[in-house]
Amino acid sequence: MSVTVIDVRERVMARNDEIARDVRQRLEAARTASFNFISSPGAGKTLLLERTLAALNEEMRVAVVTGDCQTQNDADRLARHTDRLVQAVVTHGGCHLDARQIETALASIDLHETDLLLIENVGNLVCPAAWDLGESAKVVLFSITEGEDKPLKYPKAFQVAKVAVLTKLDLLPHLDFDLAGAIRNARDVNPLLRFFFLSARSGAGMEDWLAFLRARVTERRRTVPA
């Protein structure tokens, strides 16, 4: 029976990857930069996206898709920071977003009027890592309250990401957290990972993060689509 399961899973994954390729092509053709945010529940994805939206919303056109097991709380929180449509995908217990859900969400987004697409995945450091959504890059967040061993214990999310954001840095004085060890652990599983350290709450480190997003959007605009 396990062979059947694997076959079905492989077919589902293969179909997902096809759709993700289409999504990626559409995003590239529209020169929209896009990021897929992956983390544990409560690592601070929504707060980071709130602060990011509030900071960038005046200077560029940002679209948002949020994934949640239940509720559209995240979408409601984010919608306060933009006049544009924030799309909520409620997975009803599903543990990750898939490319089909992004494809469906894109039907309501004019990509040619969108510079940056932010996708907030379901809070789960395991399953979302396996699913390509067609994004430009995956961003893995982890909170310093989670401990410095997370990259070793959940390596896949750190391997598939291009960017790691260490969040809740304002809590550092109150924790026994080994920052150097965390970076070393993350680089052990992915030496090319680019790091940001920030507290969305205090604002520390936000400028570097915003500069990175601005640069990616500028770069994407300059790209001649295939």
Place this chain on the structure above:
Amino acid sequence: MSVTVIDVRERVMARNDEIARDVRQRLEAARTASFNFISSPGAGKTLLLERTLAALNEEMRVAVVTGDCQTQNDADRLARHTDRLVQAVVTHGGCHLDARQIETALASIDLHETDLLLIENVGNLVCPAAWDLGESAKVVLFSITEGEDKPLKYPKAFQVAKVAVLTKLDLLPHLDFDLAGAIRNARDVNPLLRFFFLSARSGAGMEDWLAFLRARVTERRRTVPA
């Protein structure tokens, strides 16, 4: 194709539930109390289990099974607190433990010499909630750093649990965390949930938690197996 997926998944779940029933019967026959700990990565499962083992190891016979995507770090940490075998199940990316893995682990545990079985699931607040392992009860942990909305956003884990443990309480002065709101949210999804509030780091709240486990073990010893 999606129908096929559901069929296969249902068969896999049905088979899991059969094995879980066997596991449960064996645990009951041996009068072993058992708890399946579910939480996000980094909510403090391992530290709570370390402190629990250190406190109870002299007075009762405790067995431990840990599930991890990669590494056996948690098992190594826990093994320091007991002379008994601590079993590591490395799921190689798998997002939850299943009953078959517990059945396999039990082959190396003499249940008649075990009062309490602690199962540390993979760090994931979504998928493990769907899998019965044959345990007496599921315990959902959530850290106050994750925010008070977690029970609403990940209701399944809170619905299937009998006990909720709110961890990292020592950080309360440094966070904007609404404790009353968190309890209200959890009770909204499961009115029968029993709560513990603790900091494994400071030791605050540990006595209540240990008293609860002692009572469950005593209760189980008194039960006449079917």
